[in-house]
Amino acid sequence: MPRIKDTDIALVRERTRIDEVVREVVALKPAGGGSLKGLCPFHDERSPSFHVTPAKGYYHCFGCQEGGDAIDFVRKVDHLSFAEAVEKLAAKSGTTLRYEEGGSAKPDRLKGVRTRLAEAHKAAAAFYADQLLTPGAQIGRTFLTERDFDSDAAEHFGVGFAPVGWDGLTNHLRANGFTDQELTLGGLAVAGKRGPYDRFRGRLVWPIRDLSGDVVGFGARRLRDDDEGPKYLNTPETPLYKKSQVLYGVDLARKEISRRQQAVIVEGYTDVMAAHLSGIETAVATCGTAFGVDHIKVLRRLLMDQDEFRGQVIFTFDGDEAGKKAARKAFTEDQRFVTQTFVAIDPNGMDPCDLRLADGPEAVRELIAKRIPMFEFAIRATLAEYDLETAEGRVAGLKAVAPMLASIRDQALRPEYTRLLAGWLGLEPSEVSEAVKRAKPVVSSGSRSGAQRRGDPRSQEPAGAGEAAVAESAGRAVWERPDSATTATAVERESLKCAIQIPQHVDAWYASVEPLAFTWDVHVAVHEAITAAGSPGSIGDGRAWIQAVLEQCPDDTVRTYVREFAVDPLHTKQDDDEGLRNYAAAVIARLLEMDATRRTVELKGRLQRTNPVENEVEYNKLFADLLALEQYRRQLRELALGGE
Ligand code: ZN
Numbered sequence: 001m002p003r004i005k006d007t008d009i010a011l012v013r014e015r016t017r018i019d020e021v022v023r024e025v026v027a028l029k030p031a032g033g034g035s036l037k038g039l040c041p042f043h044d045e046r047s048p049s050f051h052v053t054p055a056k057g058y059y060h061c062f063g064c065q066e067g068g069d070a071i072d073f074v075r076k077v078d079h080l081s082f083a084e085a086v087e088k089l090a091a092k093s094g095t096t097l098r099y100e101e102g103g104s105a106k107p108d109r110l111k112g113v114r115t116r117l118a119e120a121h122k123a124a125a126a127f128y129a130d131q132l133l134t135p136g137a138q139i140g141r142t143f144l145t146e147r148d149f150d151s152d153a154a155e156h157f158g159v160g161f162a163p164v165g166w167d168g169l170t171n172h173l174r175a176n177g178f179t180d181q182e183l184t185l186g187g188l189a190v191a192g193k194r195g196p197y198d199r200f201r202g203r204l205v206w207p208i209r210d211l212s213g214d215v216v217g218f219g220a221r222r223l224r225d226d227d228e229g230p231k232y233l234n235t236p237e238t239p240l241y242k243k244s245q246v247l248y249g250v251d252l253a254r255k256e257i258s259r260r261q262q263a264v265i266v267e268g269y270t271d272v273m274a275a276h277l278s279g280i281e282t283a284v285a286t287c288g289t290a291f292g293v294d295h296i297k298v299l300r301r302l303l304m305d306q307d308e309f310r311g312q313v314i315f316t317f318d319g320d321e322a323g324k325k326a327a328r329k330a331f332t333e334d335q336r337f338v339t340q341t342f343v344a345i346d347p348n349g350m351d352p353c354d355l356r357l358a359d360g361p362e363a364v365r366e367l368i369a370k371r372i373p374m375f376e377f378a379i380r381a382t383l384a385e386y387d388l389e390t391a392e393g394r395v396a397g398l399k400a401v402a403p404m405l406a407s408i409r410d411q412a413l414r415p416e417y418t419r420l421l422a423g424w425l426g427l428e429p430s431e432v433s434e435a436v437k438r439a440k441p442v443v444s445s446g447s448r449s450g451a452q453r454r455g456d457p458r459s460q461e462p463a464g465a466g467e468a469a470v471a472e473s474a475g476r477a478v479w480e481r482p483d484s485a486t487t488a489t490a491v492e493r494e495s496l497k498c499a500i501q502i503p504q505h506v507d508a509w510y511a512s513v514e515p516l517a518f519t520w521d522v523h524v525a526v527h528e529a530i531t532a533a534g535s536p537g538s539i540g541d542g543r544a545w546i547q548a549v550l551e552q553c554p555d556d557t558v559r560t561y562v563r564e565f566a567v568d569p570l571h572t573k574q575d576d577d578e579g580l581r582n583y584a585a586a587v588i589a590r591l592l593e594m595d596a597t598r599r600t601v602e603l604k605g606r607l608q609r610t611n612p613v614e615n616e617v618e619y620n621k622l623f624a625d626l627l628a629l630e631q632y633r634r635q636l637r638e639l640a641l642g643g644e
Contacts, residue, residue, distance in 0.1 A: 003100040004086055009071075012086055015093035018070045019054040024211045025077055026301045027258045028052060039301050041077055042066040078210075079551070084112030091115075092212075117186040117240050120178045121215040124188055125207040127172050128160025128218075137161035139223045140204045147270055148357055149277075157252075157273050158207040162200035162220060169198045185538060187217065187235040199235075202227055206269040208235070208287055209251040211298070217241035219248065219269055219287050232268075234288040236511060237535045244294040244531070247284040248272055256281040257302045261311040264344075264368060265291055267318060270353040278352070278361035280368055291315070292515075314342040314371050318351050321618070324381040342371035375417060379404055383424060385609065394425050398435050405432075407441035479522040479557045488594060492523045495591045496530070497565045498584040503536030503545050505581040509588040510536050517595040525558045526565065589639035596633040603629060 019036055022028060031037035031051060040050035040061045049063035060067035066076065074085040090097050131137055132154060140161040144154055153159075162169065170189045174180070180196050183189035189196035203220035210216050217235030235241045249272040250257075257263045264283040266275055275283030286295060303311030317323035323345050344367050346355055355363045379401050386400065387393035398421075405421065408414045418436055422429040482489045495513070498506050510530075518524045530536065532552035539545045546566050553559045572583045603626045612619040 004083055005098045005100060008090070008095065008097045009086055012090050012093060012095050012097075013057070013069065013071065015095060016057075016070045016089050017054060018057050018059060018073065019052050021070045021073055021089070022052050022059060024254070025298075026050065027303065040064060040066070041297075041301055044297075078114070080114055081112050084114045087112060087115040088118075088212075088214075113182075113185070114239055116178070116182055117238070118214045118216070120173055120182055120186050120188060121207075121217070121240065123173060123176055123178070124169055124218070125158055125160065125215045127169055128162055128205045128207070129155070129158060130160075131163050131168070132159065132161040134161070134163075136163055139202075143204055143221075143223055147274070147353055149270075149273060153273060153277060157249075157269075157276075158215075159273075160205045160207070162198065162203045162205050164202040164224075166197040166201065169200075170196055185238060187238045187241060200233060203233065206248065208241070208246050208248050210246070211250055211254055213251045214240075216246065217287070221269070232288060237531055239534050239538065242294075242532060243287060243289045244292055244528070245298060246287050247295060247298060248287050249276070249284040250298070252276065253282050253284050254302060257284075257299070257311075261303060262314065263299050263303065263311065264314045264316065266316050266352050268351070268353070271316070271351050274353040274356040275364060275368075278356050278364035280352075280364060283352070312340050312342060312371075314344055314368060315374070316344045316346075316352060316367065318349055323377065341374040343374055343377040344368055344371040345377075375404075375408065375413070376420070379417065379421060380424065388425065394427065398425060398427065398432065399439075402432075402435040402439035403441060405436045406439040479525070480520065482520040482523065488519050491587065491590050491594060492518050492520065493565065493568075494571060494587045496523060496526050497568055497570055498587055499527075499530050499536045500546060500549060500562065500565045501570060502580050502584060503539075505577070505584045506536050506588060509585055512592060513588065514595075517591055522558060522561055525554060526561050529553045529558060529562065586640050589636045593633055593636035593640055596629055596636060600626065600629050600633060 019028060022036075022038070025041055026038040028036035028038045029048075031048075034053065034055055036052045036054070037048040038050050038052075039045060039048050040063055042050075042061060043064040043066070045063050050059065050061045052059045057069050058067065059069075059073055068076075070089060071082065071085045074080060074088055075082060078085070078088070080088065087097065089095075132140055144150075144159065149159075170180075170183060173183055173188065180189070180191075183196050184191045188199060190199050200218060200220040202224050204223060205218045205220045207215045208217045208219055217238070217240065219235075220233045222229060222231050222233075234243065237243060248269055253263070253276075260282055262282045264275060264280050266272055266283050266285050268285055272283050272285045275281075286292075299311075299313060303313075315323070323343055346367055350358065352364050352367065355367060382401050382404070383397045386397035388397055401421065405414060405417050408417060414436070415433075418433050419429050422432040425432065482492070484490075495506075499510055513527065515524045515527055518527055526549075529549050529552035533539070533545070533548040536545075539548050546562065549562055550559050553562060570583070572580070574580050574583050603622060607619070607622045607626060610619045610622060
């Protein structure tokens with residue numbers, strides 16, 4: 001690897017302000033003595049022990065002992081090599097770098113992979129934006145105009161258009177010195193038999209940026225009737241793009257989120273645009289994935305205020321169903337976050353984009369202003385499923401929501417909700433209070449069945465509640481040892497072993513595996529380390545890949561599992577490429593099938609609880625979902641059998 005000249009590294013250090021670099025990811029407050037502090041991005045914590053001393057150019061965390069200068073910080077937080085971190089900071093401070101032994105070689109080829117991919121994305125975003133102005137992009141401009149987005153709005157959000165042909169972007173980037181390998185590795189092009197072709201074609205595209213404003217991927221919307229792809233296509237997992245962490249609009253919203261101590265989570269790209277244009281400049285959206293734990297971490301660091309987390313997170317949902325699902329999950333996740341979480345749902349089921357179009361920007365602001373606490377929303381949504389006019393309905397309703405109240409950790413908040421619930425049910429507060437005391441809290445640790453994982457509080461059993469609470473207050477995770485006797489454990493283990501040992505053969509399949517497909521938390525953790533390390537096969541196999549996965553593990557226990565999965569022999573006699581590929585496909589199909597089975601059971605339960613006469617629309621939708629899922633399950637079953 002060619003080295004950057006030491007004098008230039010020194011120049012970058014000199015020109016970089018550590019507090020500015022850190023503030024892109026972490027909100028900082030004065031800590032006295034010229035120091036600043038915030039929530040550590042390198043370990044989970046509730047109160048800030050992460051200190052930055054701008055005068056010295058250093059940061060240090062008293063919680064996890066992580067420390068260093070601006071280059072170390074960028075390296076750690078963005079998972080970059082030393083050279084890549086220097087390149088990133090150099091670009092920010094406008095420093096031109098020179099390389100040792102650079103002489104005849106092109107500087108471009110000497111840069112790190114991440115830097116090159118970021119440059120390719122920047123060039124791609126500019127290309128798409130230019131394309132939006134061409135005659136061929138009329139369909140894209142019409143889409144925007146119909147939603148009342150003018151050319152200023154398109155420019156502000158960087159909206160672009162991917163031309164209809166197969167190689168518009170590919171040829172443009174090749175002409176600008178990017179290699180085919182860089183295009184496919186970055187997800188901009190797809191590797192075809194006769195070379196790479198454009199991933200996005202004939203679509204409107206939104207550049208997705210990270211906190212520092214680098215374009216890391218794209219979201220692309222279908223416009224044409226002859227486009228048979230999904231409505232939204234996103235960049236796949238790449239060394240730059242981690243779907244569990246990216247938030248569309250976070251680069252634009254970052255400052256306002258910190259300033260107003262508020263983040264608004266909307267569902268799509270146009271909703272982010274509509275919200276910002278309506279004065280809600282704290283709006284962000286996840287990109288093709290549900291809002292998850294990693295997103296929480298990103299936002300919490302931006303919302304840190306003094307020694308406490310006081311910010312509000314407001315979710316908007318298109319309709320009650322999506323809201324209910326998310327709200328129930330809330331009880332099993334980070335509660336410090338949940339107590340400041342709100343839900344805003346338009347009574348007519350309109351999203352911010354529709355609302356702005358129909359009733360103007362005030363309506364969007366009003367929607368956000370009328371938020372209600374997540375706890376309240378979740379409890380009322382559950383109660384709505386019971387007939388509270390009858391005594392039996394009230395008793396059943398109380399039984400259903402008592403575990404939710406019992407799991408509210410905030411000691412001051414629980415009595416408040418007990419009182420409210422008594423009012424909603426028309427029962428004596430003492431009666432409700434008794435039921436809550438008897439109820440077992442909803443807990444999210446150790447093993448859960450599919451239904452429990454998906455946050456249906458009625459089916460939750462506590463699992464190691466005391467232990468988990470102790471571990472949580474000590475700031476570490478407790479990993480329950482997977483029960484080796486079950487088929488689920490065996491299939492999960494084998495899938496992870498395939499991803500670690502033969503990544504080049506699981507490549508295509510592994511992309512469809514969601515964390516929820518695993519029933520053991522430690523398996524989820526290994527899976528997340530694998531996806532965080534890049535898509536399997538992207539780094540090749542062998543030690544470099546395993547090392548990349550190890551680097552993404554949250555603790556030593558998870559690392560131990562990864563090492564174990566790396567050496568435990570696969571349960572197959574196949575040893576040629578085709579045989580291994582079929583084996584991996586069969587194992588992963590079995591994993592997906594088991595997950596689909598759990599979801600089927602869950603859907604059937606919901607179908608039974610839904611009245612086909614009163615809720616005809618929902619009933620029909622559930623029924624259609626069930627049919628589709630059954631079909632998917634059968635296909636997987638055939639695949640899984642085919643490999644045996
Ligand atoms: Zn720390």
